Amino acid sequence: xxxxxxxxxxxxxATVLLFLAGRxxxxxxxxxAVTHNxxxxxxxxxxxxAHLGDCVACHSKQGGxxxxxxxxxxxxxxxxxxPNITSDKVTGIGSWTADExxxxxxxxxxxxxTLLYPAMPFPAYTKVTREDSDALFGYLHALAPxxxxxxSNELRFPYDNRSxxxxxxxxxxxxxxxxxxxxxxxxxxRGAYLVQGLGHCASCHSTINALGGSxxxxxxxxxxxxxxxxxxxxxxxxxxxxxxNWSVSDIAELLKGGTSMRGAVYGPMAEVTHDSxxxxxxxxxxxxxxxxxxxxxSRGVVQPPTDDGPSARGALPLAAMSAGRSVxxxxxxxxxRSDGKGMAPAYPPLAGNPSIQMESSVNPLRMVLNGGYPPxxxxxxxxxxxxxxxxxxxxxxxxxxxxxxxxxxxxxxxxVTSLEANAMRAAPLLD
Amino acid sequence: xxxxxxxxxxxxxxxxxxxxxxxxxxxxxLAAALLCVGVQAEEPAxxxxxxxxxxxxxxxxHGPNGEGSNDxxxxxxxxxxxxxxxxxxxxxxxxxxxxPPMNYLLAYLHDDYLKxxxxxxxxxxxxxxxxxxxxxxxxxxxxxxxxxxxxxRGIPACILCHGxxxxxxxPGIPGLAGLNPRYIAAQLVSWRVGTRRAAEPDxxxxxxxxxxxxxxxxVSAWLAAQPLPSPLTPAAMGAWKTPIAxxxxx
Numbered sequence: 140x141x142x143x144x145x146x147x148x149x150x151x152x153a154t155v156l157l158f159l160a161g162r163x164x165x166x167x168x169x170x171x172a173v174t175h176n177x178x179x180x181x182x183x184x185x186x187x188x189a190h191l192g193d194c195v196a197c198h199s200k201q202g203g204x205x206x207x208x209x210x211x212x213x214x215x216x217x218x219x220x221x222p223n224i225t226s227d228k229v230t231g232i233g234s235w236t237a238d239e240x241x242x243x244x245x246x247x248x249x250x251x252x253t254l255l256y257p258a259m260p261f262p263a264y265t266k267v268t269r270e271d272s273d274a275l276f277g278y279l280h281a282l283a284p285x286x287x288x289x290x291s292n293e294l295r296f297p298y299d300n301r302s303x304x305x306x307x308x309x310x311x312x313x314x315x316x317x318x319x320x321x322x323x324x325x326x327x328x329r330g331a332y333l334v335q336g337l338g339h340c341a342s343c344h345s346t347i348n349a350l351g352g353s354x355x356x357x358x359x360x361x362x363x364x365x366x367x368x369x370x371x372x373x374x375x376x377x378x379x380x381x382x383x384n385w386s387v388s389d390i391a392e393l394l395k396g397g398t399s400m401r402g403a404v405y406g407p408m409a410e411v412t413h414d415s416x417x418x419x420x421x422x423x424x425x426x427x428x429x430x431x432x433x434x435x436x437s438r439g440v441v442q443p444p445t446d447d448g449p450s451a452r453g454a455l456p457l458a459a460m461s462a463g464r465s466v467x468x469x470x471x472x473x474x475x476r477s478d479g480k481g482m483a484p485a486y487p488p489l490a491g492n493p494s495i496q497m498e499s500s501v502n503p504l505r506m507v508l509n510g511g512y513p514p515x516x517x518x519x520x521x522x523x524x525x526x527x528x529x530x531x532x533x534x535x536x537x538x539x540x541x542x543x544x545x546x547x548x549x550x551x552x553x554x555v556t557s558l559e560a561n562a563m564r565a566a567p568l569l570d
Numbered sequence: 571x572x573x574x575x576x577x578x579x580x581x582x583x584x585x586x587x588x589x590x591x592x593x594x595x596x597x598x599x600l601a602a603a604l605l606c607v608g609v610q611a612e613e614p615a616x617x618x619x620x621x622x623x624x625x626x627x628x629x630x631x632h633g634p635n636g637e638g639s640n641d642x643x644x645x646x647x648x649x650x651x652x653x654x655x656x657x658x659x660x661x662x663x664x665x666x667x668x669x670p671p672m673n674y675l676l677a678y679l680h681d682d683y684l685k686x687x688x689x690x691x692x693x694x695x696x697x698x699x700x701x702x703x704x705x706x707x708x709x710x711x712x713x714x715x716x717x718x719x720x721x722x723r724g725i726p727a728c729i730l731c732h733g734x735x736x737x738x739x740x741p742g743i744p745g746l747a748g749l750n751p752r753y754i755a756a757q758l759v760s761w762r763v764g765t766r767r768a769a770e771p772d773x774x775x776x777x778x779x780x781x782x783x784x785x786x787x788x789v790s791a792w793l794a795a796q797p798l799p800s801p802l803t804p805a806a807m808g809a810w811k812t813p814i815a816x817x818x819x820x
Contacts (some may be wrong), residue, residue, distance in 0.1 A: 289606050409678055513678075528630060
């Protein structure tokens with residue numbers, strides 16, 4: 140292999156891996172110390188925007204001070220560490236100007252000109268307006284300075300070469316500002332701005348291609364979050380996420396409160412609601428919901444790719460369904476009821492719940508194995524929770540009960556194997 | 571004769587019952603049918619607005635009301651001091667105590683709500699369970715450490731803090747009676763290696779660090795082998811003075 144071919148291949152490989160790392164970063168965060176009261180009556184615009192961008196999730200480490208950075212993201216290629224964004228003049232961004240801050244958000248260049256890794260979601264933040272950037276910068280600048288030296292990334296060769304980012308940017312980064320759609324309402328455009336910009340929803344909810352990029356068409360089509368082993372559902376496809384059947388208020392309630400009559404957030408989305416979305420104003424939550432619902436309308440119902448064919452969805456093995464029903468009646472029925480309707484919003488419905496019927500069975504398997512409490516939020520201050528069953532159910536029982544709930548009460552998910560159940564036992568819980 | 575009369579006593583036959591036998595199956599079917607209808611109708615549409623319903627997330631490991639189970643690891647949480655439970659919930663949430671299933675469940679719950687969980691389980695009745703496993707190795711060394719400690723190495727006796735009856739004391743020191751040896755040993759090892767930490771001064775870290783592995787095994791076995799005191803409830807705050815400063819006990 141000649142030198143240029145080697146360089147090209149390694150660039151592609153590295154960009155794929157770095158993009159995966161970026162997606163992991165977005166979701167793999169630990170809760171910072173609770174520093175904000177969700178019921179705080181007054182919040183500056185900058186603080187509000189910092190919540191929407193969920194800056195604190197990545198720029199704080201567990202047990203550390205908010206925004207002081209140092210959060211470690213282990214990847215197969217080494218470890219990334221988030222920088223200090225408090226107002227400390229030496230170790231933070233205290234000596235930055237508003238111009239430099241905007242350039243960083245908008246172009247993905249650090250203050251000294253180096254290229255940021257896409258763990259920082261600048262492909263989304265590029266759409267943040269200058270006005271919002273200034274408000275955000277003003278808020279961060281007003282934070283108490285924390286003297287904490289940034290820790291160097293520990294990426295192995297060749298991933299430690301930032302110039303690899305040139306190739307990635309050519310392929311997958313388009314610098315630009317948010318362009319409102321004139322034919323749509325102010326509310327729609329507000330939702331679009333938040334989802335595409337600060338909310339950086341596409342970081343997890345998009346399908347990535349073989350080169351680690353995502354095309355415009357696959358935006359919000361859903362995808363597996365690498366290393367995390369959670370599946371970020373499609374926000375466009377009726378079959379995968381069911382937003383077509385959700386009302387605007389269902390969506391807004393889920394995003395802001397963490398629970399709804401249709402389902403609850405869990406896995407990485409629990410953190411997003413806890414640290415970010417619960418602070419949404421009612422108007423913004425509604426605007427986001429209106430925009431997400433329109434994704435369905437503008438693109439039509441996008442069917443997710445299938446690898447087992449439509450026939451596999453019809454016929455579920457009777458033995459597994461029967462075994463699954465036994466487990467269900469012993470372990471699940473007291474909360475989710477024999478008709479699968481649950482007792483919403485406390486115990487979510489399983490019947491008609493798209494999260495359970497998705498092509499990927501990762502999420503229902505993990506819910507059965509790990510359980511979970513939705514985040515405590517202003518709208519849901521005393522959440523109900525689901526126990527983990529990893530310690531009391533065998534792989535076969537887990538597979539059977541997940542097969543049963545994926546195939547009962549009109550649900551049309553495919554069967555799950557013991558092997559798939561077993562694989563999820565090794566999935567990381569928090570780190 | 572004895573056998574016959576016993577059998578008769580459990581299978582009484584009266585001449586006039588013969589007639590009723592024709593009625594019984596129908597009645598049984600009707601009753602069963604009504605029961606089925608009843609069960610269907612009894613499934614509520616909404617969850618009870620109680621802590622018991624909210625705490626179902628704890629049930630598979632700690633028992634429906636925290637009373638524990640026959641599992642060889644998971645501890646009872648019912649009836650433990652509320653302050654102790656609250657400290658543990660916070661420690662799990664904040665990562666001072668490492669056990670991924672617990673760290674995961676509590677990650678996004680706040681102090682006010684965790685306090686409700688602690689208060690709820692602290693007031694649940696303690697139910698005696700049969701020992702989950704046969705305890706072996708409960709020898710003299712374990713007994714000596716539990717009752718006397720080792721003054722020369724700065725190891726106080728367990729009973730000086732956890733109480734002469736091993737029931738614990740309000741608000742922050744848990745009872746040790748009725749715990750599984752595997753659980754006790756795992757906690758001592760965790761303190762030693764730093765995967766279980768408490769408020770400073772972290773007295774259990776200091777004590778566990780002075781114990782050898784053999785001593786941990788023996789004292790765990792001895793503690794687990796002790797008969798359950800009655801009642802198991804922790805002693806009131808101030809019932810005795812603890813010999814060393816612990817951040818978890820005011």
